[in-house]
Structures are given as C-alpha cells and as structure tokens.
Amino acid sequence: MEFLSNTVVLSRLQFALTAIFHMLWPVLTTGMGIYLVIVEGLWLKTRNPNYYYHARFWSKLYVLNFGIGVATGVPMEFQFGxxxxxxxxxxxxxxxxxxxxxxxxAFMLEAGFLGIMLFGWERVNPVIHYLATIMVAFGANLSTFWILIANSWMQTPAGGEMVEGKFVVSDYFQAILNPFMANSVMHMFFATLETSLFVIGGISAWYILNQRHPEFFAKSFKIVLAIAIAVAPLQIYIGHLSGEQVYHYQPSKLAAIEAKWETLPAGKPADWSLLALPNNQTEQNDWEVTIPNALGLILELKPILSEPVLGLKEWAPEDRPRMVGLVYYAFRLMVGIGFFFAALMLFTVLQWWRGKLSPEQIAQQRWLMRAWILAAPLGYLAVESGWIVRCVGRQPWTVYGKIRTVDAASHLPPGEVLTSLSLFAIVYTLLFFTTLYFGSRIIRHGPNFDLPIPGEDQPAVDTTPGEPLPDQRPVEAQQ
Incomplete structure (x- = not known):
C-alpha cells in the first residue's frame, strides 16, 4: 500500500479515473452528431417522417451524453492547475x-447551437435548424481536434525548446503540426465515429430483436452499416499508420506494446508476440505465443526489418514504461475489437446483399442482431484501451523526452490527493449509474411518434410496437 503515500501515483490515478470516465461521453457525442446531420439531411431531402423521428429520438441520447461530458470534463481540466x-x-x-x-x-460553438437543435424544431426554419445541427456536430469534432493536438504534442513535442525548465515556443504552427498530429486526429475521429455507429446499430438491433418498430429501426441499422463499410477498414489502416509512427518516434513505447526485452536487429525476420505474460521483475516474458515473421509485416509490410526494434533493456528501468503488461494487453484488446468490428460489418453486408435485411426478414436474423448488441459497448473498450497505450506507454514522461512525470506533479500532501480521488470515485460512480438509468429509460420508451412534423398540417399518428409507420402502410389501410 505504499502508493497511498505517494503523491505522484495518487495524482496519476486521479487523472486516469477522471479521464477514463470523461472519455465515455464525448466519444458518443462526436460520432452521433455526424449521424444526426445525416438523418436530418435525409428528412429535408425526402420529407420521409421516418428520418425526422430518428433525428428526434437519437438527439435525446446525444444531449444526455453531452451533459455528463461537460460535468466530467471541467474537473479534469482543473487538475492541470x-x-x-x-x-x-x-x-x-x-x-x-x-x-x-x-x-x-469548439465547446462554445457546440453549446451555443445545441439549444436550437433540441428546442427549435417548430420555432425556426428547417434549414436554420439543420445549420444548427451541423454546427453542433462540427463543434463536437472540433473539440476532439484541439484535444488531440495538445496530446499529440505531448507525444512528439515540436516547435520550440526547453529553456530553464520552461518550453519556449519558436514556431507555433510547427508545434501544432507535430509529427503525431495528423494520424492522432484521424485515428480518434474514426474511433469516435465507429463507436457511435456500433452503439446506434446495437440499439437498433435490440429494437429489431424485440419486434419493436422493426421497420423503423431497420433504417437506422442500414444507415450505420452503410457508413461502417468505409469506416471500419479505414480505422484499421490509420491504426497501422499510428503504429508506424510509434516505431520511429517512441521506440520505448513500441517495446512495451510488443513486450520486447531484447533488441531485434535489422536485416532479420522478427516474430510477433500474440500472447505473453510480461514480468517486470525478471525483465522477460514468463511465457509467450508468437507468430513467426509477423512483426516485420505489421511494422513495415515485409518480413525482414530494415530497422532494429529496440528492446526494453536498452533503457534504464527509470527511463522506460513500467506497466508493460497493461500496455501490452490494452493494445491487443484495441486491435482485436477493431478487427471484430470489420468482420461483423463484412458479414452483415453479406447478409444485406443476400436480401436478409429486408423488412420482412431482418427480425429473423437473431444471432446477427445479438452480435450487434454485443458490439455496442466494445467501441468504448477499444477507445479506452487506446488511450491507455498512448499515455501509459509514454511514461515516465509527461512530455516525451522533455518533462518527467515525477517533475510535473504538484507537491501536495498525499492525504489530500487521496481524499479528492475518493470523492471523484464516489461521485463518478453515482453519475455512471444515473446516466445508465436515464439512458435506459430513453431506450425503453422509444421514439415518440406523436410529435408534430414541421411543415405538416396534421401531427403524425402514433404506432404500436412492431406496427409500420403511416407512410409505410398499404394504401387500403391508410384509407
């Protein structure tokens, strides 16, 4: 229990807790904002009420995530002070x-237009409302852009130098356009979008599986599937590019990701570690399962390495990541989920091509719907695992190669940090279960088909679970 008296460890635990919890909410708002832009645009183009009701329904989950994201994001930033x-x-x-x-x-842009998006359906022109939805989605993703710039700079600091313990900027744009910036922004953008797609798809699959408005939610299911066709493979490719950057700019992190203790020389094939049990004390893996010659294919798309992969023993223990097992398995969890998403997308597209996702047959694809429900929370695990690899693998540096974590922490009494950490844990646990409660209420209640449609003289007619919407009924039934 020595960590209870270590201010640096406690401060790291507190920031990890607040960051991991906060990350759960903007992940969905950034991706779902793009989905709302798509469905509202389809409504304006086609005037099909299905798309209007989709925009109204999913925006409820959006604002719930937005509110919790704001409440948990502010305390996280205060910790820098x-x-x-x-x-x-x-x-x-x-x-x-x-x-x-x-x-x-970013935040002010998103927050400023959010009220119009939520409450302006019957108060402003539909085009103005659509502009507000676009601004909300743009603001959410612009926030991700700036946060990733800040974090990528911590990974590969550029645009200045340390002078007497302070970073002096000589080229502001070079600092913004640091080597990690582009891939980091794109990797996170597609991570949030992919997570949101599989959450929306999983919730839609739950409705379809339970025979609640199956034709209605088949539309949202097919929309996210159509987007996932491009997003899932792109995310894997961008992840590969990010791995290449770690190979060249952060060799100690790569050594931790692969649990490599000894250096692999250039000019020779290298095995890839599929599973292992890293041991920090003995500086070796207690057991390991490897795939021959695969590491070169992963890093350089060829079996023979052109550059060495440095082992952890190349650095003194105080200069390399200590939690090797955590970094090693967090990386494999992230990659495994990414490939699972791609495989699920491909199989679902195949079923679509075979006509199995038609309104008459989609509810019969019970195992496929269950797979999508299972996939709904996996994106969160992948995102959190990626940030663990990114930040824990950067240790012992806060700013890689410039500022050590031990020198970046405030000198506070450990008891005070432990108290604030405990309070954060209690409050965030309450927030988590409260959010799950209200989110489940929104999902259980389902879409409200009584809402009037802007520009329509008569309100929409409510439907019972499983019954098609008015515009989908046969002409005889409508008469």
Whole structure:
C-alpha cells in the first residue's frame, strides 16, 4: 500500500479515473452528431417522417451524453492547475492556449447551437435548424481536434525548446503540426465515429430483436452499416499508420506494446508476440505465443526489418514504461475489437446483399442482431484501451523526452490527493449509474411518434410496437 503515500501515483490515478470516465461521453457525442446531420439531411431531402423521428429520438441520447461530458470534463481540466501545476507552468504558453481554443472555439460553438437543435424544431426554419445541427456536430469534432493536438504534442513535442525548465515556443504552427498530429486526429475521429455507429446499430438491433418498430429501426441499422463499410477498414489502416509512427518516434513505447526485452536487429525476420505474460521483475516474458515473421509485416509490410526494434533493456528501468503488461494487453484488446468490428460489418453486408435485411426478414436474423448488441459497448473498450497505450506507454514522461512525470506533479500532501480521488470515485460512480438509468429509460420508451412534423398540417399518428409507420402502410389501410 505504499502508493497511498505517494503523491505522484495518487495524482496519476486521479487523472486516469477522471479521464477514463470523461472519455465515455464525448466519444458518443462526436460520432452521433455526424449521424444526426445525416438523418436530418435525409428528412429535408425526402420529407420521409421516418428520418425526422430518428433525428428526434437519437438527439435525446446525444444531449444526455453531452451533459455528463461537460460535468466530467471541467474537473479534469482543473487538475492541470491543482495536481499538475509544475507541468502547466512549464508548457502553459502552448498547451494552455490549445485548451483555450478547445473551450472558446469548439465547446462554445457546440453549446451555443445545441439549444436550437433540441428546442427549435417548430420555432425556426428547417434549414436554420439543420445549420444548427451541423454546427453542433462540427463543434463536437472540433473539440476532439484541439484535444488531440495538445496530446499529440505531448507525444512528439515540436516547435520550440526547453529553456530553464520552461518550453519556449519558436514556431507555433510547427508545434501544432507535430509529427503525431495528423494520424492522432484521424485515428480518434474514426474511433469516435465507429463507436457511435456500433452503439446506434446495437440499439437498433435490440429494437429489431424485440419486434419493436422493426421497420423503423431497420433504417437506422442500414444507415450505420452503410457508413461502417468505409469506416471500419479505414480505422484499421490509420491504426497501422499510428503504429508506424510509434516505431520511429517512441521506440520505448513500441517495446512495451510488443513486450520486447531484447533488441531485434535489422536485416532479420522478427516474430510477433500474440500472447505473453510480461514480468517486470525478471525483465522477460514468463511465457509467450508468437507468430513467426509477423512483426516485420505489421511494422513495415515485409518480413525482414530494415530497422532494429529496440528492446526494453536498452533503457534504464527509470527511463522506460513500467506497466508493460497493461500496455501490452490494452493494445491487443484495441486491435482485436477493431478487427471484430470489420468482420461483423463484412458479414452483415453479406447478409444485406443476400436480401436478409429486408423488412420482412431482418427480425429473423437473431444471432446477427445479438452480435450487434454485443458490439455496442466494445467501441468504448477499444477507445479506452487506446488511450491507455498512448499515455501509459509514454511514461515516465509527461512530455516525451522533455518533462518527467515525477517533475510535473504538484507537491501536495498525499492525504489530500487521496481524499479528492475518493470523492471523484464516489461521485463518478453515482453519475455512471444515473446516466445508465436515464439512458435506459430513453431506450425503453422509444421514439415518440406523436410529435408534430414541421411543415405538416396534421401531427403524425402514433404506432404500436412492431406496427409500420403511416407512410409505410398499404394504401387500403391508410384509407
């Protein structure tokens, strides 16, 4: 229990708790915002009430996630001034301005138009409302853009140098366009979008499986499937590019990801570790399952490495990641989920091509619907695992190669940090179950077909679970 008296460890645990919990909510809002833009655009183009009701229904889940994301994001940023004051003082000229951009440009843009998107359906012109929805989605993704710039700079600091313990910016745009920036932004953008697609698809599959408005939710299911056809393979490719960057810029992180203790020389084939049990004390893997010659194919798309893969023993213990097992398995969990999503997408597309997703047959695909329900939470695990690899693998540095984590933490009494950590854990646990409760209520209640449609003289007619919408009924039934 020595960690209870270590301020740095406790501050890291507190930031990890708040960051992991906060990340659950903007992941969905950034991706679902794009989905709302699509369905509302389809409604404006076709005037099909199905798309209108989709926009109204999914926006409820959007605002729930937005509210919890705001409530949990603010305390996380305050920690830069409380638990990580030396870090803020050292890099505040650049890092602080980037966080300021995120708040003033992105968050304010999203929050400013959110009210119009939620309450302006019958109060503003449909085109103006659609513009508000676009601005909300743009603001949510712009927030991700600035946050990833800040974090990617911590991974590959550029645009200045450390002078007497403070980072002095010489080229602001070079700092923004640091080597990790482009792939980091794209990787996170597709991660949030892919997670949102499989959440929407999983919820839609739940409705279809339970025979609740199956034709209605078949539309949302097919929309996310059509987008996933492009997103799932692109995310795998961008993840590969990110791995290549780690290979060249953060060799100690790569060694932890692959649990490599000894250096693999260039010019020779290298095996890839599929499963292993890393042992930090003995500096070796207690057991390991490998795939021959696969590491070169993963890193360079060829079996023979052109550059060496440095082992962890190349660095002193205090200069390399310590939680090798966590980084190793977090990476494999992230990659495994990415390939599972791609495989599920391909199989579902095949069923679509065979006509199995028609309104008459989609409810009969029970195992496929169950697979999508199972996939709904997996995107969150992949995102959280990716951030664990990204940040824990960066240790012992807060700013890679520039500022050590031990030097970035505030000198606070351990008891005070433990108290705040405990309070965060209690409050966030309550928030988590409260959010699940209200989210489940929204899903159980389902879409409200009594809502009037803007521009229509008569309100829509409510439907019972499993019954098609009015525009989908045969002409005889409508008469």
């Amino acid at each position: 409380t638990n990580w004051a030396p870090f803020s003082e050292a890099v505040g000229d650049f890092f602080g301005s980037i966080l300021g951009f995120e708040a003033s440009m």
